[in-house]
Amino acid sequence: MEYTGQVAKRDLEAQMLDSMDIERERGITIKLTPVRMTYSKDGVDYTLNLIDTPGHVDFNYEVSRSLAACEGALLVVDASQGVEAQTLANCYLALENDLEIIPVINKIDLPSADVEGTKKEIEDAIGLDASAAPLVSAKEGINIKDVLDAVVDIVPPPSGDVDAPLKALIFDCQYDNYKGVIIFTRIVDGSVSVGTQIKMFQTAGKVFDVTEVGIFAPAMQPVQSLCAGDVGYICASIKTVSDTRVGDTVTDAKRPCDKPLHGYKEVKPMVFCGIFPADGSKYNDLKDALEKLKLNDASLTYEPDTSVALGFGFRCGFLGLLHMEIIQERLEREFDLDLVTTAPSVVYKVFTTQGEVLMIDNPTKLPPPTLIEHIEEPIVKAEIFSPPEYVGDVMGLCQDKRGTFIDMTYLDKHRVKITYDIPLNEIIYNFFDTLKSRTRGYASLDYELKGFVTGKLVRMDMLLNGEVCDALSVIVNEERAYARGRQMAEKLKEAIPRQMFEIPIQAAIGNKIIARETVKALRKDVLAKCYGGDITRKKKLLEKQKEGKKRMRQVGSVSVPSEAFMSILKIDD
């Protein structure tokens, strides 16, 4: 962007296209971001549209949507890290979309850069010819021209027909309080300008007048019109969030195209958790926030959920654990909400004695054991790329997590690909963090759903003073239950304050108690005097104590602070 003059040097900042605070804090890309540049080569001006995409497996959906809007892809490989698990996954996605792939080797300025090794890895692991790959340092601005030249030379120009009826792909959406829904689109055929009446295929019938069209420079910049080949945005005073769906096709209401574009395959969430407002009265705010976020993140799913302990909330589905974390954080930051979330769960196939098959993603919905014939749990094929010296650690971890060894290949002498089949519920339970810490950050992980296998699975409940707290129930492997129950009880003991009576915390499978801790009764209030001058202060203290209690959740007779529900999410192995 700097090289093409799109962004002036003085305006440059790190992670220019990552506008969310979370992206900058974590140093990752979560959302795709489009930008348009103009580049001259051999006396000809070319318009290039770039979409910056995330790399992490959880945001695969962002990648695949972007790829569908493009003709080519730049596969940027870090010369000091080499090919990572996600590099491979994203590259396959690009190939599925018939895109031209240009490998680019970045960070060649680093002392640890291994250009030749990286080239060889790209060729061996992916099968792309990397001999002509541009060798760049984005940070130092080295050889950027090579990349732009390669884009012009290799990526085919858009093939759309400007005169055909409008056909445009919605690849992302945003909600703006003034403009309504902002559609991020790739125009495939035809053109659109202010005043054009448009409609969407999936919400047929509703017609909208276009109020603004524009391009990403990278900030939104209005233009006269967008035509075939352009990437830009459309505003049409669309106030109802559900009127627009990512993957849908926009067309001219008066002169519609005959059939929609392929769109996207529906994504299936893999990880579920309950999200509840910490303040029960904020239920509608949470609902509103989820609706708006869904517009911007089509991979999020949610449905209403009720918990005895937490009240009204939503059961939400995510593509992975990072995705879940990010959504929670965005809800809290962008919508100023205080949330309580329950432990993440995967979806289980439950075969009942009646011959039914139920898909259960919420432990509280699991039928009683007597009605269950057997349960199957999702298994993923996990590919881990690691330096050879950590192979032992990686395999140890996979074994601990009930993994089944499938394969191990040396990509070169610096990198091994280890493949395991692992139950997904082990992956979502701290796998990634543990993998990173055991390999000092060197290993990378990619996984895809492989199928379901029968497992010895049980529901474990947590009892507080003898009463089950539904928000704390989890489905676990029977052999794991003891350790997990003990850990959860310990965490809860730390998080639940001492109260008027002793509180037993128990982990139970059915009627069988498998772990127990005790929060002792308070021994405190005899210690402060209270004479004439202390009364006002004492009253304030008690009012505060009363309010503090109101903020806590009541589970039977026990007051449980919101943090307690969150504390069980952070259990280290």
Add this chain to the structure above:
Amino acid sequence: MNKTDEYSLYVHIPFCKARCGYCAFSSCTDFSLVKSYFEKLFGEADRYSDKTRPIRTLYVGGGTPSSLSTRYIDALFCKLRDCFDMSRTCEINFECNPESTSDELLDCLADNGVTRLSFGLQSVNDATLKAIGRLHTYGEFLSALERALLRGFADVNADLIIGLPEEQSQFIRSVKTVAKLPLTHVSMYALELHPETPLWKRFNGKSPASDDEMADMYDEALLILREKGFIRYEISNFAQAGRECKHNLNYWREGRYFALGASASGFVENVRFTNARDIRDYLSLPLERLRDGSCEEVTLAEQAKEFVMLGLRLVSGVSLSEFAERFGRTFCDYFPSAKRLNKLGLLLFDGDNVRVPDDKFYVSNSIVAELWSDVD
């Protein structure tokens, strides 16, 4: 003593020879201010003079009232008799520190009708006393006590502090020693660390003993004192039969009291107030502005909450008939949680009284907070 038309009087004397390591009270070591302080105090007495409501009990606290010269003490009692109806006063308390309890002081107090002395003993361990900045030794306390008894003072209290920077066994030694003395009353409360006190800095704001350690010490002290006839009648107060402090009982029964002096708190008619805390503010502000910003009208609903908060500190608890009489509704009607708390064993109905069971005083704040959550 429970009626709202009977009054107590509190007078604050902020002067101390030295400031203790834990003290956050309004206190002042500059005795050159005594003269102007008394002028202001007397001005206040004139302003709030009230001969229509007899004073039942008087408490002169501090600071260290015993550090004053007897000339001022005489003048003070003289002034109070001028401004208030002291004809029916049945208890006059005076706070003393052992080192300043001279024979001359004792004579002066006896002459002025003081009935009860309260000594800030804190500990019988001289090393501990020194460490927290007290000026006396245990020996000096014994001498003061002996002379006070000889002078005929029938009611004598000693204060002890739990959780001082000393071994638990040393605290227990203090309790055992004190329990054997011819005292009528012992007060015992935890060390509270207030910001900007030397002890706070020394312990980084964290009490030297944990809540559980303090609770263990409290439990043990309770038994030792009981054995010697000191019966707990309030969370932190123990007395020989019939020797409870009437002035303090008035606080716990949500009674009314006048207040004079820097930082003194009063409850007159239905208004709670606190005078300017800092002695320099107290001296410089005009009389009519001493209570600025602190006056709070306590509504009947708030009084009901206070009545319960304070009354449940007493071992005897709250009188149900008095509650109904004052607030026009029965206790259980006013606080529906009471029945649930009763079932949980956290409240006990005992004749005309409702009280916290002896072994539940540790959670009395929570019990009160539960009751309060019914109101508003």
